[in-house]
Amino acid sequence: MSLPSTFPLLHDIRPDDISMSPFIVSTTRGFLPRGDPITKLPDAFSALENLLQRMPIKKLDGEPGLLANGKFGDAVLADLPDLTDVILKHAYDMVLITALYRDYSFLASAYLLEPCHERHVKGEEYGLARDRLPKNIAVPLNTVSKIAGFKPWMEYAGSYALYNYRLEDEKLGLEYDNTRLIRAFEHGLDPSSSEAGFVLVHVAMVRHSGELVDGSLQVIQSCADGNRDNFNAGLAKVVSAMTKINKTMNLMWNKSKPGDYNSFRTFIFGIAKQSMFPNGVIYEGVSPEPQFFRGESGANDSIIPLCDNLLEITMPNTPLTEILQDFRSYRPGNHREFLEWIHYRAQEVGTKTFALQDANSAKWYLQALDQVRDFRWRHWTFTREYILKHSKHKTATGGSPIVTVSYSTCTSLLLGGKRNKHLLCTSAVTLELLGSEV
Ligand code: HEM
Numbered sequence: 001m002s003l004p005s006t007f008p009l010l011h012d013i014r015p016d017d018i019s020m021s022p023f024i025v026s027t028t029r030g031f032l033p034r035g036d037p038i039t040k041l042p043d044a045f046s047a048l049e050n051l052l053q054r055m056p057i058k059k060l061d062g063e064p065g066l067l068a069n070g071k072f073g074d075a076v077l078a079d080l081p082d083l084t085d086v087i088l089k090h091a092y093d094m095v096l097i098t099a100l101y102r103d104y105s106f107l108a109s110a111y112l113l114e115p116c117h118e119r120h121v122k123g124e125e126y127g128l129a130r131d132r133l134p135k136n137i138a139v140p141l142n143t144v145s146k147i148a149g150f151k152p153w154m155e156y157a158g159s160y161a162l163y164n165y166r167l168e169d170e171k172l173g174l175e176y177d178n179t180r181l182i183r184a185f186e187h188g189l190d191p192s193s194s195e196a197g198f199v200l201v202h203v204a205m206v207r208h209s210g211e212l213v214d215g216s217l218q219v220i221q222s223c224a225d226g227n228r229d230n231f232n233a234g235l236a237k238v239v240s241a242m243t244k245i246n247k248t249m250n251l252m253w254n255k256s257k258p259g260d261y262n263s264f265r266t267f268i269f270g271i272a273k274q275s276m277f278p279n280g281v282i283y284e285g286v287s288p289e290p291q292f293f294r295g296e297s298g299a300n301d302s303i304i305p306l307c308d309n310l311l312e313i314t315m316p317n318t319p320l321t322e323i324l325q326d327f328r329s330y331r332p333g334n335h336r337e338f339l340e341w342i343h344y345r346a347q348e349v350g351t352k353t354f355a356l357q358d359a360n361s362a363k364w365y366l367q368a369l370d371q372v373r374d375f376r377w378r379h380w381t382f383t384r385e386y387i388l389k390h391s392k393h394k395t396a397t398g399g400s401p402i403v404t405v406s407y408s409t410c411t412s413l414l415l416g417g418k419r420n421k422h423l424l425c426t427s428a429v430t431l432e433l434l435g436s437e438v
C-alpha cells in the first residue's frame with residue numbers, strides 16, 4: 001500500500017477555532033494542544049467547577065479539601081446534578097468538551113479510588129475500589145468522551161497531563177515557572193508540590209515536540225526527494241529537540257520527589273487489569289455491562305513512539321508487545337494517525353538505509369538514536385526510584401505487569417547484546433527487563 005506523501009499537518013494552529021479538536025499535531029506546538037486549555041468552566045457548569053475546587057486533598061487556598069477526610073463520595077451524590085443536557089447544548093465547542101472530559105475524568109477517578117486512598121494513607125494495601133460510577137458522573141463522562149474521541153476514563157493527553165496546565169501570566173508563555181495545574185488530586189494546586197512537578201515536567205518536555213515534528217517531516221520529505229543536505233538538517237532538528245526534551249526530563253528529580261509519588265499515584269490507576277477493580281466498573285445509566293479501561297500513562301505520550309517510527313527502531317515480539325499496541329488506542333486520534341503515517345512512510349522511503357549510506361548522515365542518525373537511548377535509560381531510573389523502591393503494587397497505572405513476571409525469555413530475545421538494550425526495547429519493556437536483571 002502506498003501512503004499519501006504528505007500528512008495534513010497544521011502549520012497554522014488556529015487556537016481560536018473551537019470546532020476542531022485541541023489535539024491536532026502541529027509543527028509549532030507538536031503534541032501539545034493547539035491552544036492552552038480553558039481553566040474555568042462557564043457558569044452553567046458551576047456545580048461541577050465548585051465540586052472540583054473542593055475536591056483536592058489540599059485546595060488552592062491551602063485548606064484540606066473533600067478527599068482529605070473521605071467526604072468526596074458523599075459530596076458527589078449530594079451536590080452534583082446530571083449536566084448531560086447542558087453538555088449537549090455545547091457539543092459544537094470541542095475546546096469546552098475536552099475541558100469537560102478532563103473534569104469528569106478527574107471526578108470519576110477520585111470517586112472510585114477514594115477508598116483506596118484512605119487505606120493507602122494508613123499504610124494498608126489499596127484493597128477494593130468503588131465499583132459503580134453514579135449516573136451523574138457516568139452519563140456526562142460517557143457523553144463528552146464520545147464527542148471528544150477519548151475513552152471514558154482519564155487519559156494522559158486529554159486529561160491529567162497535557163490538558164491540565166495553565167499559564168500564570170499569559171505573556172510569559174510556557175516557561176516552566178509560569179505553568180500551574182488546573183486540576184489536582186493531592187497537593188497539585190501548589191506549584192511547588194510533587195504532583196504539580198510531575199505533570200508540569202511532562203508539559204515542559206512536550207513543549208519541545210514542535211521542533212521534533214518539524215524535523216521528522218523534513219527527514220521523510222528530503223529522504224523521498226534524495227536531498228542529502230535537507231535530510232541532515234532534518235535529523236539535526238530531531239537531535240536538537242530531543243536534547244532539549246532530555247534536559248527538561250532531568251528536572252523531574254527536583255520538581256517531583258520520588259518519595260512523594262505514590263501518594264497521588266493512587267488516583268491515576270485504570271480500571272482494567274487492577275486488583276482494585278476485579279470486576280471492572282458499572283457505569284450507571286450507560287450500560288449494565290462492566291467497563292474496563294487502562295489507566296493513564298506516559299506510555300500514551302507520542303515523543304518516543306515518533307522517534308521509534310522515524311528512525312525505524314524495530315520492536316521485538318514479547319508478551320508486552322500486545323500491551324503496548326493496546327496503549328495506542330489511548331492517544332488522541334490525530335496523534336495516532338500521525339504516528340502511523342510516520343511509521344509506514346519511514347519504511348517506504350527508507351530513512352535508516354538512506355542515513356547509513358553517508359558518513360555525515362550516519363553521524364546525525366546515531367546522535368538521534370543516542371537521544372532515544374538517553375531518554376530510555378533515565379526513564380528506567382525513574383521507574384526504579386519512583387515506583388519500584390516505594391510500592392509493592394504489582395501493576396503499573398496503565399495495567400502492565402511491573403514487577404511480577406519473569407521476562408528472562410524475552411530478555412534474551414530482545415537484547416541480542418547488552419549494549420543496545422535500551423534502544424531495542426520500548427520503555428515499558430525496558431523496565432520489565434531491567435526489573436528482572438538489576
Ligand atoms: C517519575 C516519572 C515517570 C515514571 C515513574 C514513569 C513510569 C512508567 C511506567 C511504570 C510505565 C509502564 C507503562 C504502564 O503500564 O503504565 C511507563 C511507560 C512509559 N512512559 Fe513513563 N514514567 C515517568 C515519566 C515519563 C515521562 C516524563 C515520559 C515522557 C514524556 C514518559 C514516557 C513513557 C513512555 C513512552 C512509556 C512506554 C511506552 C513505550 O515504551 O512505547 N514517562 N512509564
Ligand SMILES: N[C@@H](CC(=O)c1ccccc1NC=O)C(=O)O
Nearest residue numbers: 161265296297298299396397398
Ligand atoms: N505508568 C506510571 C504512571 C505514568 O507513567 C504516568 C502517569 C501519568 C502521567 C504521566 C506518566 N508518565 C510516565 O510514563 C505508573 O505506573 O506510575
